[in-house]
Amino acid sequence: MENSGGIQASLSGRYATALFELARENGAIDKVESNLATIKQALADSPEFAALTSSPLIARSDAAKGVAAAAGAMKLDSLTANFLGVLAQNRRLAALPGIVRDFRTLAARHRGETTAEIVSAHPLSASQVTELKAQLRQRVGRDVNVDLSVDPALLGGLVVKIGSQMIDSSIKTRLNSLAHAMKG
DSSP states (O other), X not given: OOOXXXXXXXXXXXXXXXXXXXXXXXXXXXXXXXXXXXXXXHHHHOHHHHHHHHOTTSOXXXXXXXXXXXXXXXXXXXXXXHHHHHHHHTTOGGGHHHHHHHHHHHHHHHTTOEEEEEEESSOOOHHHHHHHHXXXXXXXXXXXXXXXXXXXXXXXXXXXXXXXXXXEOOHHHHHHHHHHHHHO
């Protein structure tokens, strides 16, 4: 089991590592990673699925039935579907976003890549993403996967996290810094 970067220290990291090890043994890392991307999208797109995974009021058996139905609808492979069932039985579905993130990090590391979490104020175009990947590749010296998200509160600019490094060029941060400097 890999323990670099502190992935195993968190609950989501332990689950992600267990799933990664199973996926590696079954030669299914790419398939599981693709399934987890589908789950991440479902969490963002479906308030019902997000509620199913985060509500403490839903009984374990109901959560297990719900994720089994969702897994079927999303056409997830059996390894990922079974994993969701285990999370439901252990009342750990709320950890899914962290598990997805940590699994992607482990898979990227396995391929010799680095993952950058990029938050922008507006969706980035394909050409902007390509240019950003090229700049990040120059900076870190290897291929960089990007995990994109949008936060309109940034107003403009980007926040880029690669491992423990953070590059914050958002307008929100600049305005906050300016306001702080003006207060003296």
